[in-house]
Amino acid sequence: MVSESGGSKLPRILVIDDETAIQRFLKTALDDVEYSVHQATTGHAGLAAAVAVRPDVILLDLGLPDLDGIEVIRRIREWSQVPIIVVSVREREDDKVRALDTGADDYLTKPFGVGELLARVKVALRRSLQQVPEPVFRVDDLQVDLPHRRVSVRGAEVQLTPTEYELLRMLVTHAGKVLTHSQILKQIWGVAYLEQPHVLRVNISNLRRKIELDASRPRYILTEPAVGYRLKAGE
Amino acid sequence: MDHSTSNHSAAASHPHRGRAPASSGVRYLAAVALVAVATGICEQARPFLSPVNMVMGYLLVVVLAAVFLGRRPAMASAFLGVLAFDYFFVPPRFSFRIADKEYLVTFLALFTVGGVISTLVARARESLEALKVRERQTTSLYHLSRDLAAAADAEAVLDAVVRNLEESLDSKLVVFLPKDGELALAAQSQGLEQDPDGLDLAGWCFRSRRMAGRGTDSFSSSTWTYIPLKALADTLGVLGVRFANGDAVESLQSHRLLNAFASLIAMALERVRLFQGAQEAQILKARENLERALLNSISHDLRTPLAVITGALSALIDEGEKLTGDSRTDLLLTARDEAGRLNRFVANLLDMTRLEAGALKLRLEPCDVQDLIGCALAAVEQRLGATEVAVQLEPELPLVSIDMVLMIQVLVNLLDNALKHTPAGGTIEISARQGDGQLAIAVADRGPGVPEHDLARIFDKFYSTPVPEGVGGTGLGLSICKGIVEAHGGTIRAENRDAGGLRVVVGIPLVEPREGETDHGV
Numbered sequence: 222m223v224s225e226s227g228g229s230k231l232p233r234i235l236v237i238d239d240e241t242a243i244q245r246f247l248k249t250a251l252d253d254v255e256y257s258v259h260q261a262t263t264g265h266a267g268l269a270a271a272v273a274v275r276p277d278v279i280l281l282d283l284g285l286p287d288l289d290g291i292e293v294i295r296r297i298r299e300w301s302q303v304p305i306i307v308v309s310v311r312e313r314e315d316d317k318v319r320a321l322d323t324g325a326d327d328y329l330t331k332p333f334g335v336g337e338l339l340a341r342v343k344v345a346l347r348r349s350l351q352q353v354p355e356p357v358f359r360v361d362d363l364q365v366d367l368p369h370r371r372v373s374v375r376g377a378e379v380q381l382t383p384t385e386y387e388l389l390r391m392l393v394t395h396a397g398k399v400l401t402h403s404q405i406l407k408q409i410w411g412v413a414y415l416e417q418p419h420v421l422r423v424n425i426s427n428l429r430r431k432i433e434l435d436a437s438r439p440r441y442i443l444t445e446p447a448v449g450y451r452l453k454a455g456e
Numbered sequence: 457m458d459h460s461t462s463n464h465s466a467a468a469s470h471p472h473r474g475r476a477p478a479s480s481g482v483r484y485l486a487a488v489a490l491v492a493v494a495t496g497i498c499e500q501a502r503p504f505l506s507p508v509n510m511v512m513g514y515l516l517v518v519v520l521a522a523v524f525l526g527r528r529p530a531m532a533s534a535f536l537g538v539l540a541f542d543y544f545f546v547p548p549r550f551s552f553r554i555a556d557k558e559y560l561v562t563f564l565a566l567f568t569v570g571g572v573i574s575t576l577v578a579r580a581r582e583s584l585e586a587l588k589v590r591e592r593q594t595t596s597l598y599h600l601s602r603d604l605a606a607a608a609d610a611e612a613v614l615d616a617v618v619r620n621l622e623e624s625l626d627s628k629l630v631v632f633l634p635k636d637g638e639l640a641l642a643a644q645s646q647g648l649e650q651d652p653d654g655l656d657l658a659g660w661c662f663r664s665r666r667m668a669g670r671g672t673d674s675f676s677s678s679t680w681t682y683i684p685l686k687a688l689a690d691t692l693g694v695l696g697v698r699f700a701n702g703d704a705v706e707s708l709q710s711h712r713l714l715n716a717f718a719s720l721i722a723m724a725l726e727r728v729r730l731f732q733g734a735q736e737a738q739i740l741k742a743r744e745n746l747e748r749a750l751l752n753s754i755s756h757d758l759r760t761p762l763a764v765i766t767g768a769l770s771a772l773i774d775e776g777e778k779l780t781g782d783s784r785t786d787l788l789l790t791a792r793d794e795a796g797r798l799n800r801f802v803a804n805l806l807d808m809t810r811l812e813a814g815a816l817k818l819r820l821e822p823c824d825v826q827d828l829i830g831c832a833l834a835a836v837e838q839r840l841g842a843t844e845v846a847v848q849l850e851p852e853l854p855l856v857s858i859d860m861v862l863m864i865q866v867l868v869n870l871l872d873n874a875l876k877h878t879p880a881g882g883t884i885e886i887s888a889r890q891g892d893g894q895l896a897i898a899v900a901d902r903g904p905g906v907p908e909h910d911l912a913r914i915f916d917k918f919y920s921t922p923v924p925e926g927v928g929g930t931g932l933g934l935s936i937c938k939g940i941v942e943a944h945g946g947t948i949r950a951e952n953r954d955a956g957g958l959r960v961v962v963g964i965p966l967v968e969p970r971e972g973e974t975d976h977g978v
Contacts, residue, residue: 314819314861402821418821418822419855422827423824423855426824436830437849446831446860446864447821447859
């Protein structure tokens with residue numbers, strides 16, 4: 222599925238962005254011993270590079286001069302499942318949601334720090350390389366034992382309703398990646414519930430009350446305003 | 457029964473005929489009847505009265521006729537009285553012949569006195585009628601001017617015109633006002649079919665500044681009368697009138713009244729126009745001031761962090777090797793924090809611009825209040841430092857329909873504001889509760905508060921309280937909060953807390969879930 226990244230070779234990151242300053246900053250930040258960075262400044266060049274370079278992760282700016290970023294995602298998804306991380310400014314929540322629903326894996330809001338960027342790249346790489354998920358998910362004090370359907374916080378088991386467990390399981394299997402409201406609604410409740418977003422809000426709220434230490438400052442289930450939710454990446 | 461029924465309300469229409477309730481034929485018949493009655497009484501009294509004294513009875517009839525029937529019936533009754541007196545009582549009886557020629561003097565006297573009395577009485581009555589008409593006109597002018605004085609805009613003026621004139625003129629009305637250089641219908645009586653030539657005639661009237669239509673020298677075949685609404689320098693519009701009683705407009709008095717109405721209306725329109733002009737000038741000036749302040753503020757707020765970032769980075773590039781590790785880290789952190797500040801400022805500026813341009817589209821979605829507060833806290837986490845934040849939520853809060861991204865911005869701005877006025881180690885309190893059909897989210901600090909008279913002003917653009925050096929704000933944050941909250945149909949207000957500090961309360965209307973959305977399982 223994903224382009225090969227052999228044992229000794231560095232993971233390849235393709236950056237598609239028309240801003241040279243951003244290109245320069247990303248290259249400096251990423252292009253060291255850990256990654257090899259390839260660059261494209263237009264949508265078409267990016268599509269060509271995706272074929273030629275066979276990157277392990279693509280960083281895509283939605284505001285390209287020649288092609289709509291959404292279109293770039295669609296064309297890549299026609300033949301590849303390579304993780305795509307979208308970078309966009311705050312005002313374009315709709316674009317982010319469209320990008321994610323079209324097949325992008327994650328997004329970053331400009332301006333972002335390198336720490337955040339590296340964390341997202343790591344999550345994307347791990348998910349693209351690791352085919353079989355860990356049976357037991359752990360992050361901080363939260364432990365989700367998938368085979369036994371057991372959830373515990375700081376060793377104490379937590380009782381969840383079937384819907385809450387399904388919701389948590391979906392978040393766990395995509396840990397670190399943002400899931401849009403409609404993706405979650407479609408999978409857990411079915412297409413008929415796409416126009417009923419409040420069931421999702423209520424269940425997230427209940428789930429948080431059960432697994433978060435302070436539901437007003439959630440550490441595990443993070444809200445991506447107007448986009449969706451993200452479970453903190455596991456260890 | 458032709459015109460007289462409408463006379464009562466038509467102040468201007470029939471000053472001459474007064475308010476006699478009967479038509480002229482009936483009135484002449486009444487005069488004949490009066491004479492007949494007088495003759496009958498005199499016949500009964502004949503044994504006790506000399507014929508000369510019977511004349512008094514006929515004189516009485518003339519006076520009564522003059523008072524109640526008008527001038528002409530009174531004259532007729534005088535004439536008939538003379539004939540009846542001659543025929544029935546002057547010897548030889550039942551003949552018009554006169555035995556004693558002295559009776560001729562009596563006839564002449566009876567007839568003359570009858571004529572004079574009827575003329576005098578009728579004139580007195582006419583002037584009384586005229587007085588009443590004038591009083592009604594004065595009253596209607598007064599009512600109109602009172603209503604016009606209260607009218608704040610052209611629409612209210614037109615409303616008052618139609619309402620008052622319809623009644624006091626007993627007529628249908630149209631008003632044309634110029635709009636974009638063309639005369640256009642601005643108001644009309646209800647249920648009125650349009651005069652097809654109306655616009656043309658009104659246009660002529662508008663350009664020539666003269667009356668046109670019925671009762672005037674121009675286009676007198678029309679059923680309408682058009683009067684220009686003349687202000688000092690130009691014509692402000694045209695008033696069109698169609699009387700229920702078509703003849704009414706012919707009289708001089710109704711012309712006078714129409715002109716009086718027209719000048720009242722013109723004055724009111726002129727006043728409204730001048731007032732609007734003055735207001736626009738004021739708004740323009742306020743906007744100019746605001747723009748100047750905005751430019752000053754923006755250039756300051758953009759340059760300050762840029763200066764710090766440039767300074768810090770150039771220090772690192774030029775002197776990096778001479779600096780200790782600590783000061784290098786310090787410079788880098790400063791540059792990063794300032795860049796963050798710059799980013800927040802630009803975000804606020806964009807929000808402000810979109811709010812002002814009316815381009816802000818709300819993406820409403822059901823939202824958990826706790827989630828909302830959590831997101832806002834996550835956004836300010838880095839800047840909180842040693843400041844504590846206490847969150848107090850009423851249990852069982854419902855979901856609210858809001859644009860989450862914008863509402864987070866509101867809370868972030870409120871938190872930033874509270875943070876600015878809270879000394880390190882202090883506590884900021886956030887609370888949410890529901891009541892009165894709305895959700896109230898409050899952000900409270902223990903800072904110095906705001907002088908009472910400024911509480912409402914802190915949401916104005918560029919209002920900024922004195923704050924410790926280095927944390928000065930743009931004065932944009934709270935006005936953006938106000939804009940966003942009001943776009944949600946909500947309210948925002950500030951109050952000083954009893955034990956010191958400021959509390960800002962955001963009220964968001966709670967909308968009942970739509971039918972059918974409530975049942976779906978959780």
